[in-house]
Amino acid sequence: RIMYFGYTFCPDVCPTDMQTIGGAMKLLEASDPALAARLVPIFVTVDPTRDTPAVVKQFVTAFHPRIVGLTGSPAAIETVKKEFAIFSAKGDAAPGGGYLVNHSRQAYLMDPDGKPLALLPQDKGPQALADDIKRWAR
Numbered sequence: 670r671i672m673y674f675g676y677t678f679c680p681d682v683c684p685t686d687m688q689t690i691g692g693a694m695k696l697l698e699a700s701d702p703a704l705a706a707r708l709v710p711i712f713v714t715v716d717p718t719r720d721t722p723a724v725v726k727q728f729v730t731a732f733h734p735r736i737v738g739l740t741g742s743p744a745a746i747e748t749v750k751k752e753f754a755i756f757s758a759k760g761d762a763a764p765g766g767g768y769l770v771n772h773s774r775q776a777y778l779m780d781p782d783g784k785p786l787a788l789l790p791q792d793k794g795p796q797a798l799a800d801d802i803k804r805w806a807r
Contacts, residue, residue: 670708670709670710670711670777670778670779670783671690671708671709671710671711671776671777671778671779671789671802672711672713672753672776672777672779673686673687673690673710673711673712673713673775673776673777673791674712674713674714674715674750674753674755674757674772674773674775675687675712675713675714675715675772675774676714676715676716676719676720676757676770676772677714677716677719677720677724677725677727677728678716678719678720678767678769678770679769679770680769682774684732686774686776686791686792687712687728687729687731687732687736688732689791689792689793689794689795689798690710690732690733690736690776690791690798691710691732691733691736691795692794692795692798693795693796693798693799693802694708694710694733694735694736695733695795696795696796696799697799697802697803700799701803704802704803704806707806708735708802708806709735709737710733710735710736710737711736711737711738711739712725712728712729712736712737712738712739713739713740713746713749714738714739714740714746715746715750715755715757715770715772716757716759716770717740717741717742717743717745717746718743720740721740722738722740725738725739725740726738753775753777754773755772755773755775756771756772756773757770757771757772757773758770758771758772774791774792775788776788776789776791776798777789778801778802778805778806786805786806787801787805789801789802
C-alpha cells in the first residue's frame with residue numbers, strides 16, 4: 670500500500686501529491702504491470718468533518734481509478750493519525766466560513782503485512798516515486 674494523508678479542500682500540496690501518486694501508478698502500470706497490480710494507493714483524510722465518503726471518492730478518482738479514499742469519524746481518524754505519526758490541526762476560519770488544515774506531508778510505502786518500508790518522495794515527481802517503489806517493493 671501507499672498511504673497518504675491529506676484533505677480534499679487542500680489548496681496546494683494534496684492535489685499535487687495525489688497527482689504524483691496517480692502518475693507513478695500509471696508509469697508502473699506501463700513498466701511493471703505485476704507490481705502495479707499489487708499496489709493499493711490509499712488517501713486518508715485528516716478533515717473528516719468536510720470529507721464525506723462522496724467527497725473523498727470524487728477527489729481520489731480524479732487522480733487514478735485505483736486510489737482508495739478513506740474517511741471516518743473524527744475519533745477514528747485521530748487513531749489512524751497516531752498510528753502513522755501524522756500531525757494535523759484545523760486552522761483559523763477564513764472569510765466565508767472555510768478553513769485550512771495544517772498537516773504533515775508524507776507518503777508511506779507499506780509491506781504486505783502493513784509494516785512501513787519507506788517514506789516515498791512524492792514531492793519529486795511521478796518518475797522518482799515509481800523508481801523508489803520499484804526499489805523497495807519486491
